[in-house]
Amino acid sequence: MKQENIKIALVGNPNAGKSTLFNALTGLRQKTGNFPGVTVEKKSGTFRLVGGSGQPDRDVTVVDLPGTYSVYPKSADEGVVMDILANPKHPDYPDAVIVVVDASNLQRNLLLFTEINDLGLPTILALNMLDVAASMKLTVNAVQLAMQLNVPVVKINARTGEGVPILQQAVSTLVDKKEKPSVKYFYVPKGNEPALIEEVKSLHQLDNDYVALQYVCQHDNFSFLAQPVRAKLDGLIEKYEFDETGFLAEETIARYKTIKPIVDKAVKSEGISEQPLWTRKLDKILLHPFWGYVTFAIILMVIFQAIFAWASYPMDWIDENTAALIGWTKEVLPAGVLNDLLTDGIMAGIGGVIIFIPQIAILFGLVSLLEESGYMARVMVIMDKVMRKFGLNGRSVVPLISGVACAVPAIMTTRSISSRHERLLTILVTPIMSCSARLPIYSILIALIIPSTKVLGIFNMQGLVLFGLYFLGLAGALVSAWILSLFIKRTEPGYFMLEMPTYKLPRWGHVGFMMYDSVKSFVLEAGKIILAISIILWVLSSYGPSDHMEVAEKKVVMSMSSASAEERGAAVASARLENSYAGNFGRFIEPAIRPLGYDWKIGIALLASFAAREVFVGTMATIYSISGDSEDVLTVKQRLVQEKNDQGGPMYTPAVCYSLLIFYVFAMMCMSTIAVVYRETHGWKWPLIQLGYLMVLAYVSAFAVYQLMS
Amino acid sequence: MSVRTVSQLQKGEKAVIRSFSDRLMSLKLLEMGCVPGCEVRLDAVAPLGDPICINVGGCYSLSLRLNEASTIEIE
Numbered sequence: 001m002k003q004e005n006i007k008i009a010l011v012g013n014p015n016a017g018k019s020t021l022f023n024a025l026t027g028l029r030q031k032t033g034n035f036p037g038v039t040v041e042k043k044s045g046t047f048r049l050v051g052g053s054g055q056p057d058r059d060v061t062v063v064d065l066p067g068t069y070s071v072y073p074k075s076a077d078e079g080v081v082m083d084i085l086a087n088p089k090h091p092d093y094p095d096a097v098i099v100v101v102d103a104s105n106l107q108r109n110l111l112l113f114t115e116i117n118d119l120g121l122p123t124i125l126a127l128n129m130l131d132v133a134a135s136m137k138l139t140v141n142a143v144q145l146a147m148q149l150n151v152p153v154v155k156i157n158a159r160t161g162e163g164v165p166i167l168q169q170a171v172s173t174l175v176d177k178k179e180k181p182s183v184k185y186f187y188v189p190k191g192n193e194p195a196l197i198e199e200v201k202s203l204h205q206l207d208n209d210y211v212a213l214q215y216v217c218q219h220d221n222f223s224f225l226a227q228p229v230r231a232k233l234d235g236l237i238e239k240y241e242f243d244e245t246g247f248l249a250e251e252t253i254a255r256y257k258t259i260k261p262i263v264d265k266a267v268k269s270e271g272i273s274e275q276p277l278w279t280r281k282l283d284k285i286l287l288h289p290f291w292g293y294v295t296f297a298i299i300l301m302v303i304f305q306a307i308f309a310w311a312s313y314p315m316d317w318i319d320e321n322t323a324a325l326i327g328w329t330k331e332v333l334p335a336g337v338l339n340d341l342l343t344d345g346i347m348a349g350i351g352g353v354i355i356f357i358p359q360i361a362i363l364f365g366l367v368s369l370l371e372e373s374g375y376m377a378r379v380m381v382i383m384d385k386v387m388r389k390f391g392l393n394g395r396s397v398v399p400l401i402s403g404v405a406c407a408v409p410a411i412m413t414t415r416s417i418s419s420r421h422e423r424l425l426t427i428l429v430t431p432i433m434s435c436s437a438r439l440p441i442y443s444i445l446i447a448l449i450i451p452s453t454k455v456l457g458i459f460n461m462q463g464l465v466l467f468g469l470y471f472l473g474l475a476g477a478l479v480s481a482w483i484l485s486l487f488i489k490r491t492e493p494g495y496f497m498l499e500m501p502t503y504k505l506p507r508w509g510h511v512g513f514m515m516y517d518s519v520k521s522f523v524l525e526a527g528k529i530i531l532a533i534s535i536i537l538w539v540l541s542s543y544g545p546s547d548h549m550e551v552a553e554k555k556v557v558m559s560m561s562s563a564s565a566e567e568r569g570a571a572v573a574s575a576r577l578e579n580s581y582a583g584n585f586g587r588f589i590e591p592a593i594r595p596l597g598y599d600w601k602i603g604i605a606l607l608a609s610f611a612a613r614e615v616f617v618g619t620m621a622t623i624y625s626i627s628g629d630s631e632d633v634l635t636v637k638q639r640l641v642q643e644k645n646d647q648g649g650p651m652y653t654p655a656v657c658y659s660l661l662i663f664y665v666f667a668m669m670c671m672s673t674i675a676v677v678y679r680e681t682h683g684w685k686w687p688l689i690q691l692g693y694l695m696v697l698a699y700v701s702a703f704a705v706y707q708l709m710s
Numbered sequence: 711m712s713v714r715t716v717s718q719l720q721k722g723e724k725a726v727i728r729s730f731s732d733r734l735m736s737l738k739l740l741e742m743g744c745v746p747g748c749e750v751r752l753d754a755v756a757p758l759g760d761p762i763c764i765n766v767g768g769c770y771s772l773s774l775r776l777n778e779a780s781t782i783e784i785e
Contacts, residue, residue: 069741105769108743136768245733252740275771280753283771289757381773385758388775394761496761497738497778500771 006049006060006175007092011081011116012100013109014067015501017128019043020158021100022064023510025168042080042092049172060171063092069108071115072218072248074495075418079221085119086214087224095175096122098167100158103140104133106267110149110259111252114186117151118210122174125153126167132502137270145266150184159507183208186258187251196240200233217244279374279502286378296379299370300401304470306362307404307436314358322351341538348618349534353527356614359436360522361515363405367398368514372506377498384496390478391485392429393422393494400426400477403433404470407673409518411680419494421485427680428690429481431673432666434473437613441664442469444617447637449657472665480697533611537582537619541604544580552579582607596663596699597656597706599645606669613669655709659702667698716764717779719752725784726750732781742772744782 010025012018026045043064051057065084066077073079084090085097099116101109117123127142146153152170156163189197193213200212219225219233237244274280285291326347333339370376376398384394395417402410410430417423434442446462453461543549552575560568577583578600585607586600593603601620609616620640643651668674668691677687719725727748730736743766744750753771754763760776 248737256745287754292757381756385760496775498773500773
């Protein structure tokens with residue numbers, strides 16, 4: 001009797017319904033989309049197998065592996081599949097595999113199935129999308145299929161949950177089998193390969209031919225093999241004159257030859273099979289030379305409208321309530337250092353995080369809606385040629401659009417780009433897209449210098465400038481990609497090849513979960529950093545070296561004895577700040593930022609926003625010693641209007657504001673982005689190059705703008 | 711006469727795959743179900759002329775770039 005947990009893995013082609021089955025099996029909602037490679041992160045969940053006749057209940061852990069067309073990976077996320085399935089010591093190595101296949105496209109789907117079967121893992125075939133097959137006038141005989149393939153075949157409908165209990169029962173039956181049945185290989189290699197396989201088997205104590213073959217073909221992708229082991233395998237490849245490309249083509253063709261009679265026997269076709277009518281009709285419009293772009297432009301405009309106009313209502317509400325809560329806490333708790341830290345540091349920091357929730361939720365909801373419906377694949381098609389001109393790929397559109405919300409998840413979606421070169425370029429330029437964290441900076445500076453007048457009767461001047469900044473971000477990203485592509489040499493041809501899924505109605509539950517999930521990870525990941533920075537900044541601006549701050553405070557009090565208490569209070573805070581650690585640093589970097597038109601106070605805000613741009617407005621509020629509601633844009637704005645420079649003129653001239661705006665369009669001021677680029681490119685080389693490039697770009701353009709305008 | 715490829719198909723035209731001219735590209739194409747003997751049909755061309763969408767074996771729609779399509783030789 002087995003007491004330990006059972007582990008199973010879900011494997012299947014992209015768009016075969018694997019993620020949907022995962023949800024149906026575990027009840028745990030997660031992101032599913034319609035374009036290849038959306039299931040990038042590891043998703044796992046559990047379901048309970050109810051025991052019977054002396055059997056206890058058991059938990060089954062399900063791991064959803066990235067969608068792939070074969071065991072030979074073509075992109076970073078597909079590599080995960082074999083790294084787990086070829087390594088029995090991997091913590092996620094399954095006791096059984098469920099291969100999910102799309103019944104409407106059985107031949108191609110069975111290729112992956114036969115490969116997984118040959119690895120010697122207990123396998124179940126889950127026959128999905130029988131309804132789509134039926135609409136294409138195809139009927140699949142599951143019993144016939146099970147007999148031919150020699151594995152359990154279960155008919156399911158992942159969307160409705162039909163057949164899922166039977167599938168769970170089949171898992172239980174399969175893992176309880178006493179002896180492992182010997183593998184019936186769907187492909188038997190010829191020529192030199194058997195001898196090579198035998199040598200690898202004895203060298204690594206493997207008992208499966210196909211696993212040994214995978215050691216030969218993709219040992220460089222196996223994280224569990226050490227470098228000397230890989231070198232030894234390279235030696236074997238030379239010894240047996242193994243030609244990988246030729247072999248793989250031969251293997252795939254041989255597999256299709258085996259599969260074809262099986263499919264012919266199991267599938268009955270009445271008439272000519274064809275994609276559903278509405279998919280073909282919609283494609284006529286959405287891929288149309290004119291209407292295709294018009295539709296895409298309208299969809300983009302709706303997304304912008306949603307992020308900037310609709311989101312402003314919940315954002316204002318959050319803003320008012322955090323301000324009220326901070327004010328209330330300040331009054332209720334006894335005054336002192338702890339009160340200040342809690343209200344000005346921690347609560348102001350948290351307020352700065354949660355204000356972005358509506359924007360992130362709306363954007364991710366809309367993006368997942370586009371993925372769910374199948375439209376995103378069409379966007380990639382109509383944009384591929386344009387993107388290629390800049391060294392990118394049609395698939396780069398998704399990261400670039402997502403970058404308008406936040407570069408961190410956007411960069412993670414680049415894993416579906418199979419060409420390393422195009423993926424790297426996409427990663428490097430995605431942070432130039434204006435993310436939601438830049439929005440508060442843009443809004444306050446625009447409100448300062450641009451009048452809210454109407455242009456051409458319908459457009460708001462401020463809105464136009466905002467749109468211009470976003471456009472500048474997009475243009476900057478594309479041009480940068482083109483410049484970088486001149487320096488980063490292409491090592492392999494870029495692939496586009498993309499399966500066009502049929503259009504489907506989105507499942508609202510998934511869209512809702514997607515919104516919840518993105519907000520959760522934003523609040524937890526970005527929130528941690530913003531919170532930490534807020535506290536550090538509070539400490540640095542509240543304390544200073546030795547007694548400088550106290551001395552400065554006394555001086556102000558003496559010189560302003562005739563002024564009102566309120567004015568004096570503000571001046572005291574200002575003087576203290578100037579002599580704090582943060583103030584000292586601002587003074588220290590002032591010479592470097594003078595040419596851009598900035599003073600030491602802006603220097604502090606720049607420094608603080610190095611960690612996260614969101615911090616900028618809050619820091620400005622702290623720096624300009626505003627009492628009370630520190631997040632309220634109006635009060636910060638009023639204070640900025642009154643701010644004087646050394647010569648006694650207004651500090652925030654249009655030149656300074658434009659210089660700051662341009663600086664923030666380009667500057668890579670986000671620690672989370674640097675961290676995610678480090679993780680995705682496996683090293684410090686690219687994040688550092690990116691940081692340097694963007695800093696130079698930001699500095700030079702801000703310098704040019706300031707010098708031209710002043 | 712030189713060999714025709716999928717990239718030269720007219721909209722709506724059908725053809726049968728014969729062979730591939732690029733070894734690396736053929737691996738990917740084979741995995742995507744483009745097997746010699748399989749019938750393909752040009753369904754759509756992206757607004758800027760590239761990429762194109764072909765129907766593979768009546769089963770599904772595959773989008774690929776012209777340079778990728780030009781490695782698929784047809785009968």
